[in-house]
Amino acid sequence: MRYLDYDPHDIVYITEIRQALDRSILDNYIQDKDENYFASRNLSVPILIWWTPFTYDTGSYIQCGAEQTRCFISNIRKYRDNKDFSAFLFYGTDFHLYDLPLPRYQHEQWALLHEESPKNNYAFSFESIMSMFNHTATFKRHSDVPLTTQWLASIDDLLDQTYVIDIKEKTNLQTIENLAPIIYIQSDCFTPSDRDLYIKELMKYIPIDSYGSCLHNKDLPENLRIPVETMEHDDILKLVGKYKFALAFENAVCTDYITEKFWRPLRVGTIPIVYGSDQFQDFLPDNHSAISILDFPTPADLARYIHELNQNDTLYDSYRQFKLTRTISNDTLLAQTMSKRTWGIHNDHIRGNFISKLECHVCERVHKTRQDPTLKYQAKFDDYGCPSPTTFDSQGLKLERSGDWYRQYEFSRCQVNVFEELIEQGNYSFTEKELYDAAAKRFSPSFRRDEFLK
Incomplete structure (x- = not known):
């Protein structure tokens, strides 16, 4: 008001x-x-x-x-x-x-x-x-x-049964509609998490239906091809609900950075495979409702486990107990956060x-x-303070201090250092170009040192 x-x-x-x-x-x-x-x-x-x-x-x-x-x-x-x-x-x-x-x-x-x-x-x-x-x-x-929880309207959304499909029907849909076990919908293909490098390796060991422009191999209906407008469209939710697993890889890795990619599969009764926040488990409906790629040494190991879940109905549904019983664990940070939240979406x-x-x-x-x-x-x-970006090698193994996004991060560090010195000097009227040029002089020699090229 x-x-x-x-x-x-x-x-x-x-x-x-x-x-x-x-x-x-x-x-x-x-x-x-x-x-x-x-x-x-x-x-x-x-x-x-x-x-x-x-x-x-x-x-x-x-x-x-x-x-x-x-x-x-x-x-x-x-x-x-x-x-x-x-x-x-x-x-x-x-x-x-x-x-x-x-x-x-x-x-x-x-x-x-x-x-x-x-x-x-x-x-x-x-x-x-x-x-x-x-x-x-x-x-x-x-x-x-x-x-x-900016992408979650309410706890009721997680308990809602509208899009839940029985495990046997999900299995049948893989044959009837030629569905892979895993769905991936993403059109932002150049990201600090370098998620597509990992997913590309994962695709060697298990089929993944990729509907977005990233690693695209399957087409969305024409009315669903504008990502921002359709990310919570009823037809998108129904589509994700048909799959047993959904890749919930964020575009950057930072504690508590969680988006609709995480909440959407939980809403529809599909198991999210997560990469993003290192503490995402705190916001799960219970302690056993998602899979972290960090629990597996390689994409091949992750694929083996997904194949096992895909063939074992009981093991699969153990990840959906909160959904099937409509129960959120009382001690989860998710429940506490949503009960205290005073704003909506x-x-x-x-x-x-x-x-x-x-x-x-x-x-x-x-x-x-x-x-x-x-x-x-x-x-x-x-209150923010995110770590430097990481990437993956050709086998899907995590790499520190490497990649284009890491270089951007380090260039930002140079800009911040220049900014601090200018303020200490009482210089408050510098231009964008002056800041950029001063940072570039510090950045280039740094990235010729061996430690940045490992």
Whole structure:
């Protein structure tokens, strides 16, 4: 619920964006105002600014919590000069070291929203960058607003029987419809996890139906070929439900980074084969409902086990007990997280979304720090802090400190180091090119050293 800046009595419910937005909305709004308009406005509440244009909101009031705490929030940077300005909010993908509100003043608070993969911005993999934030909403369980379950609407979705197919019928479908034991649907083929290298090796030992553009060998119906629009389409869920196993390989490896690839097979009664978060088991419905590739020395070993499950109905269904009995273990982190979550997905008109949740979280904290100036909030490295990317060799064995994505990660490290030195020198006006060129001088010699070429 938001109140328009020009009429606090008009209530606006912002639930979704139905058209493409761009910066012109903000630019046009600013052009109509005189030079001192934003600095001189008396808004009487703390001002929060989305430094990275995200909601394209020119200005509105938010009302949060049981005490109806109020803040004014806008995507217009000029409000920084207002006496009521309190905090910046940043969307991680659009966070750039060469475009930050520097110097940073002591009274300003910074908040990070980044539910996306580490591939979108490696800056948050380095402690010095995470230390710049006071508040966080990321996929990490330790974040202030944890978004680990951002792709799961409810526990009921996991217990729902709509798409569940009996094991004997799944076996028959492999013959009748010429289905492989495993389904893979992915069209992002160049990723930090280098998942396709492993899957390509796995395909040598067991059939896999690959419907996306990555390792493609089977066609989706034409109405399902736009990934973002159809990832939770009813027909996709039915298709995944026909298979005994689904590859749930994330595009990057980081603790708690879990997406629809993980939840979708669990929803439809198919066993996920997982590669991504090293602690994904904490978010399973029970302790025996998914398979980790890290439990097997090689893809060939994994394939042997999948063949065994494919031929043993009792062993197979042991992975689906939560689904068949409609029971979530009470001690799972999944159950605890979902019971505490106060936001929804799919444009939830009642609970809102994690964007508004972060905005209110910051708003409430800002009010607390105004009442008690000694109160400090500090983000932790583990609020994001992902490891460097790894890859696989031609036999599907994991390789450290190797591959194109690892080089990108290390180049980001060089940029962060240059950034730190510039700030220490009091240089706040460097350009993107200056940062890039300085980092490149450090990066190239580093990657001529033997340790980076193993």
